[in-house]
Amino acid sequence: MVDVALQGNGVSAVANLDRAKVLQRLRLNDAVFRHITRAAALLVLIILGGIIFSLVWGSVPALRAFGVSFLYEEVWNPVTEKFGAIAPIYGTIVTSLIAMLIAVPVGLFIALFLTELCPMWLRRPIGIAIELLAGIPSIIYGIWGLFVFAPFLQQYVQPFLIDLFGNIPILSTLFAGPPYGIGVFTAGLILAIMVLPFITSISRDVFEAVPPVLKEAAYGLGCTTWEVARYVVLPYTRVGVIGGVMLGLGRALGETMAVTFVIGNAHRISGSLLAPGTTISATIANEFTEAVGDLYTSALIALGLILFVITFIVLAIARLLLLRLNARVGG
Amino acid sequence: MMDAALQAKRRRRNAITMALAYVATGFGLTWLVVILAVLLWEGFSGLSLSVFTEMTPPPGSSGGLLNPIAGSLVMTVIAVLIGTPLGILAGTYMAEYGRYDKLTTVVRFINDILLSAPSIVVGLFIYEVMVAQMGHFSGWAGAVSLAVIVVPVVVRTTEDMLTLVPDTLREAGASIGLPRSLMIQKVAYRAARAGLVTGVLLAVARISGETAPLLFTALNNQFWSTNLNAPVASLPVVIFQFALSPYHDWQKLAWTGALIITMAVLALSIIARILTAQRRSS
Numbered sequence: 001m002v003d004v005a006l007q008g009n010g011v012s013a014v015a016n017l018d019r020a021k022v023l024q025r026l027r028l029n030d031a032v033f034r035h036i037t038r039a040a041a042l043l044v045l046i047i048l049g050g051i052i053f054s055l056v057w058g059s060v061p062a063l064r065a066f067g068v069s070f071l072y073e074e075v076w077n078p079v080t081e082k083f084g085a086i087a088p089i090y091g092t093i094v095t096s097l098i099a100m101l102i103a104v105p106v107g108l109f110i111a112l113f114l115t116e117l118c119p120m121w122l123r124r125p126i127g128i129a130i131e132l133l134a135g136i137p138s139i140i141y142g143i144w145g146l147f148v149f150a151p152f153l154q155q156y157v158q159p160f161l162i163d164l165f166g167n168i169p170i171l172s173t174l175f176a177g178p179p180y181g182i183g184v185f186t187a188g189l190i191l192a193i194m195v196l197p198f199i200t201s202i203s204r205d206v207f208e209a210v211p212p213v214l215k216e217a218a219y220g221l222g223c224t225t226w227e228v229a230r231y232v233v234l235p236y237t238r239v240g241v242i243g244g245v246m247l248g249l250g251r252a253l254g255e256t257m258a259v260t261f262v263i264g265n266a267h268r269i270s271g272s273l274l275a276p277g278t279t280i281s282a283t284i285a286n287e288f289t290e291a292v293g294d295l296y297t298s299a300l301i302a303l304g305l306i307l308f309v310i311t312f313i314v315l316a317i318a319r320l321l322l323l324r325l326n327a328r329v330g331g
Numbered sequence: 332m333m334d335a336a337l338q339a340k341r342r343r344r345n346a347i348t349m350a351l352a353y354v355a356t357g358f359g360l361t362w363l364v365v366i367l368a369v370l371l372w373e374g375f376s377g378l379s380l381s382v383f384t385e386m387t388p389p390p391g392s393s394g395g396l397l398n399p400i401a402g403s404l405v406m407t408v409i410a411v412l413i414g415t416p417l418g419i420l421a422g423t424y425m426a427e428y429g430r431y432d433k434l435t436t437v438v439r440f441i442n443d444i445l446l447s448a449p450s451i452v453v454g455l456f457i458y459e460v461m462v463a464q465m466g467h468f469s470g471w472a473g474a475v476s477l478a479v480i481v482v483p484v485v486v487r488t489t490e491d492m493l494t495l496v497p498d499t500l501r502e503a504g505a506s507i508g509l510p511r512s513l514m515i516q517k518v519a520y521r522a523a524r525a526g527l528v529t530g531v532l533l534a535v536a537r538i539s540g541e542t543a544p545l546l547f548t549a550l551n552n553q554f555w556s557t558n559l560n561a562p563v564a565s566l567p568v569v570i571f572q573f574a575l576s577p578y579h580d581w582q583k584l585a586w587t588g589a590l591i592i593t594m595a596v597l598a599l600s601i602i603a604r605i606l607t608a609q610r611r612s613s
Contacts, residue, residue, distance in 0.1 A: 026510045033512035034428055040420035041429070041438045044486060047479060048441050051452060054459035109348075109355035117352055126356065128604065133363045135600045137540020139567050140370065140589050143574045147582070148369050193362050200359065224345035247447060254449025256543040257571065281451050281543070288458075288547045304455040308448070315444045323440075 051308065059302030061294055070302060076267035076283075078291070083299035085306060087267045091184060091277040092307070095259060096252040098188025098273070099195055104245055106192075107199030112229050114200075115207040127204065134197035142261030145190045146182070150262050153189070154181030158274055176272040180264065185273040187263040191255055195248035202244030206237040206325065240325040246318030254311045256281035280307040367593075374590025377583045382591075386555055387569060390578040396588050398555045399564040402470065403539065406549060406565060409474035410538055414481025415531055421482070422489025427515050430494075439490070445483040451543035453479050458547050470556075470563035473549025477538045484534040492526025493519055529603045536599035540592050542567035566592055 063070060066083060073084020110130065114123055158179030165171035210233050218228045234241070264276025265286050278286075280303045291297045381395045388394025421438065429435040457476035462468055496519050504514035520527065550562035551572060570588045573581035 026513075030510045030512045033515070034424075037420045037424035037428060038434075040417050041424040041434060043417055044421055044438050044442050044445065044482065047482065048445060050460065051448075051456045054456050055452070058455070058459050106355045106358060109352045110359050113352040113356045117349060118356075126360070129363055130359055132597060132600065133359070135536060135596055136366065137542075137567070137592060137596060139540060139542045139570055140366065140593050143570060143585060143589050144366050144369055146574060147373075147586075148365075196359055196362075224341055226345040226348040227341070229348075250447050254447075254451070256449065256451045257567075260571075261574070281449060284451055284455070285543055285546055288455075289550065301455055301459070304452050308452045311447075311449055312444060315447055316440075319440055319443050 055301060055305040055308055059298055059305045062298035062302040065295060066299075070299070071306075074267075074269060078287075078293075078296050081293065081295045083295070085280075085299075085303055087269050088278050088280040088283045088303060089306065090269050091187075091263065091279040092253055092281070092310075094184055094273070094277070095188045095191055095263070095279055096249060098185065099191035099252045100245065100249055102189070102192035103196045103199055103248060107196050107244075107248075108203055108241070110196075110200045111203035111207050112233075114204050115233075116225055116229065127201070130197050130200050133193075134201070137257075138194065138255055139257040141190055141194055141258035145186065145258060146261040149190065150181035150186050153186055154179045158185075162274070173271045174273050177274055179274060180276060182262045182264045182276060183274050184263065184270075184277040187259045187277075187279070188273075190258050190262060191252045194255060194258060195252050198251055199244050199248040202247060202322075203237075203241055206240030206244070207233055209240070210236050237325075239321050243318045243321035243325065246314055246321065250311050250315040250318060253314060254281060254307060256285050260285045280304070370586070370590050370593055373583075373586040377587035378590065382584075382587055387553055387564065387573075387584070388580065389553075390576065390581060393580065394584070396566065396569065396584060396591070398552065399566045399569040399588070400591070402549070402552070402556075402563040403566040405559070406470060406474040406477055406545075406563065407535060407538060409471075409559075410477035410481050411531060411535060413475065413478040414534065415485055417478075418482045418485025418530070418534075419489050419527060422486045422493060423515060425486070425490045426493035427511075427519065438486075442483045442486050446487060449543075450480060450541055451546075454544035454547055457544065462548060467560075468548065468550035468562045470549050470559035470561070473545045473563060473565065474559070476544040476548045477541060480538050480541060480544065481534040484537055485530045488530025488533065489523075489527060492523040492530070495526070496522045525606045529606045532599050532603040532606070536596045536603070539595055539599070540567060542571055546571075 062083065066073070070083065070085055071089075072086050073082075074086050075082045075084050076087060077083070114127060118126060158175075158181070161175045162177065162179065165175045214232055214236065215228055218232045223231070259279050260282040263278055263282050265278050265282060266276040267278055267283075270277060284300050284304055284307075288297070288300050291300055381393065382397075383395060383400065384397055385393075385395030386398050387396060421442075425435045425438060453476050457472050457479065461472040461475060465472075500518055500522055501514060504518040505511070509517065545565050545568050549565055549568070551568045552562045552564040556563060566588050570585045570592070573585035573588070576582065
């Protein structure tokens with residue numbers, strides 16, 4: 001039988017070839033292929049291990065020199081070789097928070113529109129358009145942010161915000177001071193635009209997984225569309241939505257190029273959101289090739305390690321939540 | 332009377348939130364339109380034949396983007412050549428051999444995390460492993476760091492697409508005496524071919540705009556270079572450098588480069604979409 005199957009593949013057995021030999025060779029090939037695929041699967045784990053190991057290895061000099069104080073010192077001085085990571089960490093977290101504050105509600109409302117309101121024929125085109133937004137490389141957002149969005153904000157939006165909140169206690173500090181255009185606030189807005197598609201498409205997928213019977217029962221009781229969304233769809237899909245939000249957060253925390261263009265690269269923590277700042281990824285992108293001295297390089301790699309740990313935790317939580325959801329839908 | 336008031340209130344709340352849903356969708360789509368419009372506006376005026384035939388210029392003179400385009404193409408091709416076989420093999424293990432393994436569960440989890448891990452960290456990883464060891468920046472290091480980004484994308488699509496292949500096909504292959512490895516290569520791969528190609532296209536789309544992992548692996552190069560052991564220019568890095576420069580010519584070229592990348596990426600993702608759509612309908 002084996003030779004019949006093989007003839008079609010052009011490996012055709014020569015007439016007097018020993019049948020046992022062929023079988024043995026096939027068995028060997030089978031085992032080899034199986035082990036190659038297994039090795040390739042293990043490679044994924046090796047890549048992760050390699051990333052963690054190389055980052056830890058590279059940050060040893062900096063961690064040895066500064067110890068735990070690296071995590072909370074604000075000074076970043078390449079000349080005196082004193083480095084602390086709190087300013088980039090602060091920038092990373094604040095820009096991501098701004099992004100999530102905007103992108104989560106907007107993304108959920110778009111998903112609501114796509115699943116409940118949108119006419120059938122428009123659903124696919126709009127869904128695809130939103131996903132194309134996710135495919136645009138981050139450097140495009142960066143160049144657009146630098147030349148178009150930041151000047152626009154500087155001219156129209158930021159002066160308005162400064163005036164608007166000028167007399168309100170806490171907000172006046174947050175929105176103080178000259179409108180630079182570039183800064184933490186601008187970076188947060190661009191991140192919001194970037195993570196919006198991720199949150200939208202995952203929320204849409206989980207909204208669609210709600211059994212129609214549940215929604216129809218609620219409509220049958222006389223619920224409005226909003227009440228169905230708020231009291232039936234959202235509670236049912238809570239885990240998945242949180243997973244999608246965490247996935248978006250993971251993206252926002254690690255996003256490099258779009259932020260590097262518009263954040264201003266200033267190593268200080270400012271009370272005002274309109275002031276220039278920096279994030280972990282922007283610091284590495286801006287300074288790594290110019291870093292002279294082992295300690296400077298090592299401090300930047302240590303920043304990378306911190307970033308990787310933070311995003312790893314966030315993404316792991318996201319995946320675990322989504323897995324739990326799949327298990328429930330499947331079972 | 333109470334009921335009428337309550338109903339009016341509910342209706343009003345519904346109207347407001349539904350209006351918000353329309354506004355949110357408009358908001359999301361506006362950005363896509365605005366970004367593409369600006370890109371076309373700024374990029375098209377600089378688009379000419381010389382962009383594809385001349386080297387990157389020194390500030391103040393005219394030139395093109397030939398060397399970064401060539402550098403990007405070469406590194407992308409190498410990255411795909413390295414990353415695709417590894418990704419397909421790993422995906423094969425997960426879908427064909429160890430579908431219910433513990434190993435598969437772990438690999439899938441880690442792979443999904445790598446899929447959205449910050450790409451700048453990949454750059455640092457390859458810097459440590461290759462650039463620091465060899466003592467200089469190189470095109471090879473750039474290509475390998477892109478390959479590290481290709482692998483998770485291909486693993487994911489390969490596993491998904493092979494899982495979609497009906498088991499009856501596999502059984503038919505086995506019943507005519509095909510060994511398992513040949514059954515996978517001749518039957519399963521063939522049935523999932525469109526899906527596997529989609530995975531590669533998505534991976535190319537993903538890496539063609541990647542800047543962060545190239546910044547300190549391939550670095551940049553002002554001149555034509557075919558030496559992969561030396562720094563190589565790439566389109567995203569040149570865009571980054573030129574856009575942040577004070578020179579108007581350079582900024583203009585950056586816009587043109589951005590237009591080229593975006594068009595390539597959008598074309599790739601649309602082709603990938605069409606391929607999967609065909610698969611589903613057939």
